[in-house]
Amino acid sequence: MAQQSTETDWVSRFADEVIAEAERRAPGKVTSGASAPEVVVASGLSPSGPIHLGNLREVMTPHLVADEIRRRGIPCTHILSWDDYDRFRKVPAGIDPSWEEHIGKPLTAVPAPPGSAYPNWAEHFKAAMEEALAELGIEYRGISQTAQYTSGAYREQILHAMRHRKEIDAVLDRYRTKDKATGKPKKQQQKPVDEAELEAAEGSGAASEDDGSAGGAGYFPYKPYCTACNKDFTKVIGYDDATTELTYECVACAHSETVALSEFDHGKLVWKVDWPMRWAYEGVVFEPSGVDHSSPGSSFVVGGQIVREVFGAEQPIGPMYAFVGISGMAKMSSSKGGVPTPGDALKIMEAPLLRWLYARRKPNQSFKIAFDQEIQRLYDEWDKLAAKVADGTAQPADAAAYARAVGTAAGELPRTPRPLPYRTLASVVDITAGHDEQTLRILSELDPEKPVTSLDETRPRLDKAEHWITTQVPADQRTVVRAEPDAELLASLDEQSRGALRLLLDGLDDHWSLDGLTTLVYGVPKIQAGLSPEAKPTPELKVAQRAFFALLYNLLVGRDTGPRLPTLLLAVGADRVRTLLGG
Numbered sequence: 089m090a091q092q093s094t095e096t097d098w099v100s101r102f103a104d105e106v107i108a109e110a111e112r113r114a115p116g117k118v119t120s121g122a123s124a125p126e127v128v129v130a131s132g133l134s135p136s137g138p139i140h141l142g143n144l145r146e147v148m149t150p151h152l153v154a155d156e157i158r159r160r161g162i163p164c165t166h167i168l169s170w171d172d173y174d175r176f177r178k179v180p181a182g183i184d185p186s187w188e189e190h191i192g193k194p195l196t197a198v199p200a201p202p203g204s205a206y207p208n209w210a211e212h213f214k215a216a217m218e219e220a221l222a223e224l225g226i227e228y229r230g231i232s233q234t235a236q237y238t239s240g241a242y243r244e245q246i247l248h249a250m251r252h253r254k255e256i257d258a259v260l261d262r263y264r265t266k267d268k269a270t271g272k273p274k275k276q277q278q279k280p281v282d283e284a285e286l287e288a289a290e291g292s293g294a295a296s297e298d299d300g301s302a303g304g305a306g307y308f309p310y311k312p313y314c315t316a317c318n319k320d321f322t323k324v325i326g327y328d329d330a331t332t333e334l335t336y337e338c339v340a341c342a343h344s345e346t347v348a349l350s351e352f353d354h355g356k357l358v359w360k361v362d363w364p365m366r367w368a369y370e371g372v373v374f375e376p377s378g379v380d381h382s383s384p385g386s387s388f389v390v391g392g393q394i395v396r397e398v399f400g401a402e403q404p405i406g407p408m409y410a411f412v413g414i415s416g417m418a419k420m421s422s423s424k425g426g427v428p429t430p431g432d433a434l435k436i437m438e439a440p441l442l443r444w445l446y447a448r449r450k451p452n453q454s455f456k457i458a459f460d461q462e463i464q465r466l467y468d469e470w471d472k473l474a475a476k477v478a479d480g481t482a483q484p485a486d487a488a489a490y491a492r493a494v495g496t497a498a499g500e501l502p503r504t505p506r507p508l509p510y511r512t513l514a515s516v517v518d519i520t521a522g523h524d525e526q527t528l529r530i531l532s533e534l535d536p537e538k539p540v541t542s543l544d545e546t547r548p549r550l551d552k553a554e555h556w557i558t559t560q561v562p563a564d565q566r567t568v569v570r571a572e573p574d575a576e577l578l579a580s581l582d583e584q585s586r587g588a589l590r591l592l593l594d595g596l597d598d599h600w601s602l603d604g605l606t607t608l609v610y611g612v613p614k615i616q617a618g619l620s621p622e623a624k625p626t627p628e629l630k631v632a633q634r635a636f637f638a639l640l641y642n643l644l645v646g647r648d649t650g651p652r653l654p655t656l657l658l659a660v661g662a663d664r665v666r667t668l669l670g671g
């Protein structure tokens with residue numbers, strides 16, 4: 089199969105690079121068709137708590153590249169490593185503090201949070217992520233590291249690492265910040281921030297080192313989980329290469345034993361050896377990592393040397409991806425101690441929109457995901473892009489990002505059949521408080537030429553907008569239509585304002601659609617100024633329009649602002665508009 093490079097966007101460029109690297113590793117095989125080995129890209133997630141929306145980039149980046157490779161007809165596997173055999177490090181905010189007793193156990197050996205339907209901690213937090221990934225159309229092969237380690241899948245790799253522990257130790261020593269002989273800080277080496285934070289968070293227990301350097305009887309890259317207490321506060325105190333007999337003692341419960349590592353499946357390689365071992369084991373060609381993994385001495389840099397020097401394999405192409413922030417939700421969720429997850433984002437936005445946010449930005453560009461009013465502008469931009477793509481006027485890179493957002497090599501993602509503007513839907517459900525019959529009545533009047541006949545046409549976008557209004561918009565920003573006319577305000581109006589209201593009320597019947605009412609509300613001040621309804625607004629006219637709009641908002645919803653007026657008028661309904669405007 090011919091390799092096509094479209095070079096339109098960052099995804100294409102990485103796909104080119106990954107295919108070229110796979111070809112270099114297996115010359116002539118990757119692009120030749122049926123017998124080709126799969127190109128492997130990888131992500132890793134630790135289900136140590138709710139998986140933050142920011143971590144979605146760890147999966148989206150290889151997903152988009154894998155998807156582009158598949159679109160070119162080349163088989164590609166995206167493996168997602170669930171780092172569920174990692175130790176339970178700390179109890180997240182909002183969880184019963186008594187879970188502290190499980191610190192040091194594998195995540196799959198910690199009980200799930202109270203009330204969970206899942207058998208353990210890792211499964212509980214994995215499940216929510218898996219659901220979101222399915223909705224996002226992300227195909228991957230999930231690999232449980234608990235299953236791998238406890239089944240002995242890595243036995244040869246573990247014994248190999250133990251045999252080569254001196255070489256591993258030498259690589260790690262190039263980056264160690266403390267001199268092994270003296271225990272004093274080495275000079276001229278900056279401690280990477282992630283490690284410093286890790287140590288500050290955990291103290292200096294034997295288990296705090298992720299390179300296994302804290303052992304007393306020399307260096308060992310393997311750490312057993314104690315068979316008595318199931319925690320990793322263990323110290324390897326002896327190893328015999330010939331028999332593979334390993335002796336450890338547990339700092340937590342004082343248990344000590346000697347096991348044959350050739351049969352023992354109750355421990356794991358330390359992280360800085362575990363990661364490169366898996367690159368070699370899976371033949372990973374592409375695996376990005378967060379900025380915190382890319383500093384000197386970090387696991388990606390050290391791993392590159394270990395994979396070559398110890399495992400005789402190659403480091404994947406590993407771009408560093410920048411931080412993804414959230415706007416709007418942090419304040420609202422912090423009271424509950426929660427963090428926004430991809431599932432939270434998918435409750436307020438459709439999957440293609442969320443995919444688009446990642447597809448259109450290069451991995452090294454940071455961006456924010458909007459939970460606040462910004463989401464309405466974002467949706468406007470998305471709809472504009474869809475229109476440009478439809479009429480063929482989108483720029484190539486924009487069109488590529490759009491195509492990656494709305495579907496994958498496997499097909500199109502579900503979409504809303506009638507994608508009405510998100511801000512209109514949000515305004516309507518704001519006013520109707522989610523009352524279906526009323527919502528349908530209003531939506532059917534938006535465009536009388538082509539009326540909405542069923543709410544299902546507008547779903548799931550309608551449901552996302554409704555969820556956004558009810559969960560993300562503070563009560564004081566919600567719209568409440570007046571129950572009774574503001575008699576005092578109506579009685580105080582001057583001749584000019586009364587005239588404007590009269591013109592509006594007289595025009596309602598002939599303009600009862602979104603477009604019609606838009607013409608009407610902007611036209612009333614023009615007519616009053618003796619201009620034609622099509623006249624270009626002058627600065628004076630804009631002042632008059634603003635004053636008129638503020639009057640309407642006050643009479644309808646008792647505030648100076650609100651949803652766009654044409655939408656608001658349709659939502660309130662002609663009869664009630666007449667009552668509230670004194671008609």
Ligand SMILES: [Zn+2]
Nearest residue numbers: 314317338341
């Ligand atoms: Zn123990």
